[in-house]
Amino acid sequence: MAPVGKKLTGLVAATFTPLTPHGEVNLSVIGQYIDYLVERQGVRKIFVNGTTGESMSFSVKERKLLTDEWCQRGRGKLDEVIVHVGCSSLKDCQELARHAVEAGADGIAVISPSFLKPPNAVALRMFLQEVAAAAPALPFYYYHIPNLTGVHLLASDVVEGIEEIIPSFRGLKFSGSDLLDFGQCVSCNPGHWTHLYGVDEQLLAALAMGADGAVGSTYNYMGSTMNRLLSAFDKGDLEQARDLQFKMQAIILFAIKEGFNLAMNKQIMCELSGIPLGPPRLPLLPCDVSKACAVAQKLRSVLGEQ
Numbered sequence: 440m441a442p443v444g445k446k447l448t449g450l451v452a453a454t455f456t457p458l459t460p461h462g463e464v465n466l467s468v469i470g471q472y473i474d475y476l477v478e479r480q481g482v483r484k485i486f487v488n489g490t491t492g493e494s495m496s497f498s499v500k501e502r503k504l505l506t507d508e509w510c511q512r513g514r515g516k517l518d519e520v521i522v523h524v525g526c527s528s529l530k531d532c533q534e535l536a537r538h539a540v541e542a543g544a545d546g547i548a549v550i551s552p553s554f555l556k557p558p559n560a561v562a563l564r565m566f567l568q569e570v571a572a573a574a575p576a577l578p579f580y581y582y583h584i585p586n587l588t589g590v591h592l593l594a595s596d597v598v599e600g601i602e603e604i605i606p607s608f609r610g611l612k613f614s615g616s617d618l619l620d621f622g623q624c625v626s627c628n629p630g631h632w633t634h635l636y637g638v639d640e641q642l643l644a645a646l647a648m649g650a651d652g653a654v655g656s657t658y659n660y661m662g663s664t665m666n667r668l669l670s671a672f673d674k675g676d677l678e679q680a681r682d683l684q685f686k687m688q689a690i691i692l693f694a695i696k697e698g699f700n701l702a703m704n705k706q707i708m709c710e711l712s713g714i715p716l717g718p719p720r721l722p723l724l725p726c727d728v729s730k731a732c733a734v735a736q737k738l739r740s741v742l743g744e745q
């Protein structure tokens with residue numbers, strides 16, 4: 440069983456997956472990417488092969504290569520590497536979970552299968568149990584993202600009694616905006632679970648509800664700003680925390696009006712970090728670069744030169 444170690448808190452960047460211009464996985468920029476997160480954003484925790492990382496568009500073999508590279512390059516630089524191992528196939532999940540152990544990951548997370556969907560919370564818990572059992576020594580997180588999986592079960596129902604069947608369960612990554620459900624998850628926390636919120640533009644509300652930290656895509660390039668928001672909240676300086684959240688929201692709203700999606704998000708990161716992350720993989724289409732540049736420009740004008 441995973442020991443009840445230090446709780447995962449603070450900001451966790453959900454990484455983009457670097458591709459070559461021809462759409463192949465590009466491991467060669469991962470070292471540079473990690474340095475950028477640590478040195479420029481003050482972010483030392485990452486969530487790899489998640490939604491932002493387009494994991495469901497990659498083969499098991501590619502996901503293993505990515506996991507190996509993030510873990511190896513992150514050693515000594517990052518505090519935590521959490522690997523998302525969710526797939527449609529239980530067997531693939533288990534293979535990736537076992538591989539995450541070999542790679543030296545600090546934890547694993549799993550989304551609900553989304554093509555053939557679990558009929559109820561019990562079925563989803565059973566699925567999660569089978570995956571967790573393949574890597575019982577690793578902290579295990581349920582990744583709740585109902586709008587993308589189409590599985591609209593309450594997370595609070597999914598985690599009910601979960602530690603009885605998954606001793607390594609350590610919390611959840613909640614990428615939904617139902618704060619009633621989120622609050623109920625927090626309220627049943629036995630203390631050693633962590634609740635990471637995943638809607639970056641609403642982080643402050645989730646902190647008030649008891650979030651321990653956050654996982655998100657925008658922490659790749661707004662990590663330093665959002666770290667300041669976390670500090671302000673911890674100090675009880677709500678005025679400062681709101682100011683930072685409102686600025687961040689203004690940037691996201693501007694991006695939404697430009698057609699914000701994962702492809703644009705990746706291109707915004709390219710523009711701001713200078714790291715060639717390549718296009719998204721099909722079925723996503725590359726975004727209009729001028730629109731991503733406009734968002735990057737907006738960000739610089741709202742937050743100051745990045």
Ligand SMILES: CC(=O)N[C@@H]([C@@H](O)[C@H](O)[C@H](O)CO)[C@@H](O)CC(=O)C(=O)O
Pocket residue numbers: 453454486489490491492587614637638639640654655656657691
């Ligand atoms: C639907 C989606 O991609 N949500 C993002 C957010 O970080 C999101 O990009 C952000 O709040 C901007 O809307 C994360 O919750 C996803 C995430 O953490 C992941 O990549 O696994």
